[in-house]
Amino acid sequence: MFLINCPYCGERDQQEFKAGGEAHIERPKQPTELSDDEWAEYLFMGKVHRSRSRV
Amino acid sequence: MRNKYSVFSLIKNAISYHENWQRAWKDPAPKKEYDAIIVGGGGHGLATAYYLAKKHNMNNIAVVEKGWIGGGNTGRNTTIIRSNYLWDASAGLYDHALKIWEGLSQELNYNVMFSQRGVMNLAHNLQDVRDLKRRTHANRLNGIDAVYLSTEEVKKFCPIINTSPDIRYPVLGGTLQRRAGTARHDAVAWGYARGADAMGVDIIQNCEVKGIKRNGDSVEGIETTKGFIKTKKVGVVAAGHSSVIANMAGLRLPLESKPLQALVSEPVKPIIDTVVMSNAVHAYVSQSDKGELVIGAGTDDYVSYTQKGSHQIVEGTLNAILELYPIFSRMRMLRQWGGIVDICPDASPILSKTSIKGLYFNCGWGTGGFKATPGSGDLFAHTIANDEPHKLNAAFNLNRFVSGDLVDEHGAAAVAH
Numbered sequence: 001m002f003l004i005n006c007p008y009c010g011e012r013d014q015q016e017f018k019a020g021g022e023a024h025i026e027r028p029k030q031p032t033e034l035s036d037d038e039w040a041e042y043l044f045m046g047k048v049h050r051s052r053s054r055v
Numbered sequence: 056m057r058n059k060y061s062v063f064s065l066i067k068n069a070i071s072y073h074e075n076w077q078r079a080w081k082d083p084a085p086k087k088e089y090d091a092i093i094v095g096g097g098g099h100g101l102a103t104a105y106y107l108a109k110k111h112n113m114n115n116i117a118v119v120e121k122g123w124i125g126g127g128n129t130g131r132n133t134t135i136i137r138s139n140y141l142w143d144a145s146a147g148l149y150d151h152a153l154k155i156w157e158g159l160s161q162e163l164n165y166n167v168m169f170s171q172r173g174v175m176n177l178a179h180n181l182q183d184v185r186d187l188k189r190r191t192h193a194n195r196l197n198g199i200d201a202v203y204l205s206t207e208e209v210k211k212f213c214p215i216i217n218t219s220p221d222i223r224y225p226v227l228g229g230t231l232q233r234r235a236g237t238a239r240h241d242a243v244a245w246g247y248a249r250g251a252d253a254m255g256v257d258i259i260q261n262c263e264v265k266g267i268k269r270n271g272d273s274v275e276g277i278e279t280t281k282g283f284i285k286t287k288k289v290g291v292v293a294a295g296h297s298s299v300i301a302n303m304a305g306l307r308l309p310l311e312s313k314p315l316q317a318l319v320s321e322p323v324k325p326i327i328d329t330v331v332m333s334n335a336v337h338a339y340v341s342q343s344d345k346g347e348l349v350i351g352a353g354t355d356d357y358v359s360y361t362q363k364g365s366h367q368i369v370e371g372t373l374n375a376i377l378e379l380y381p382i383f384s385r386m387r388m389l390r391q392w393g394g395i396v397d398i399c400p401d402a403s404p405i406l407s408k409t410s411i412k413g414l415y416f417n418c419g420w421g422t423g424g425f426k427a428t429p430g431s432g433d434l435f436a437h438t439i440a441n442d443e444p445h446k447l448n449a450a451f452n453l454n455r456f457v458s459g460d461l462v463d464e465h466g467a468a469a470v471a472h
Binding site: 001002013014015018019020021036037039040043044045046049050 | 400457458
């Protein structure tokens, strides 16, 4: 196990520092007005491309 | 004409020091145009080409492969074959494949070393017990062989498992599918390649797809590193890189690509004659014919295209293996690798038409596609040839993510990913 020293909570498992997935996904502002296509887009269609990670 | 493999051909070639075996498949340059092109020369892609030629008389077709055939996930998985899935749609899909496996070596005249040694799934807590019993009943209602085993029966079937009640995740029972087992992964790709090639399919290796040419809403051809190839039908079977190809055509797929790892030990004498999988602790193990323990680990928690995977995933799996099989505590691991798996939100595959005419996708097999290779090829060939899905893969369409009619197999997967 690889431990990383967190300045706030001490030594923690590296798992806790993993990338949490796609960030900045905006939740629908008017969920009741969304069509099925828009729901599918929001829920399932990720924007992850094969490319360099953003830093 | 393809020479048949037999004991006589073996003797004949032994006399000439095995120097005169016929090539198993040709190495053609791409033609200008094909009736259909399969992108991806793994087991699923080669099987698709084989069944297109065999069952649908489409012989002017090609398989294009970025690297060499069978070098992706076909050569990187733990070769487990089973069909004990919970939902009716999945049971139909995977058992269709299992039935083809049972006669595949004879059909291909190529020994795929299919071994029905049984697959056992262990339960480690009360919820596991309930889920596995439910799955056993569901399987039997779908005509799939399944039995529920008590802890004692688990121990009897696989004596090296530690069934002591004192371990952290004790074995409370398990299920067994006796028709399940393993096969030789490379042989599956090579057998299908040889069979497809004999029927006139061009297998073009080291040919990477760089673009998909569209004319409005129809496919016109593909741009590759070996030039433009014209075709009206493109079937994409590119596993972890399916979304990359989809982007070339301006489509998006509900997939996440992650590394999935496996590892093998040094070879030892026969010690485990079945496949044992454990969901709760994420450990599964079988033994190859060479004697290596074949161990499957989990996926990384984040999206990546690097074919290696993180160390802590292997560590977690080996912790579980050692607790369940203390006899392996001094085994040394020889090799470890990763493959990029394309995971759908509902952990079920996509075998589907798309909004673009002539463009078909066979993807989303995630962590468990090897077992489905023959069935996937058969049904995808049907979908491409008829421009309509077969009834067994109708549920696995792309539109289910809009309609909400998901085939949610997360709970029924044999291990948690």
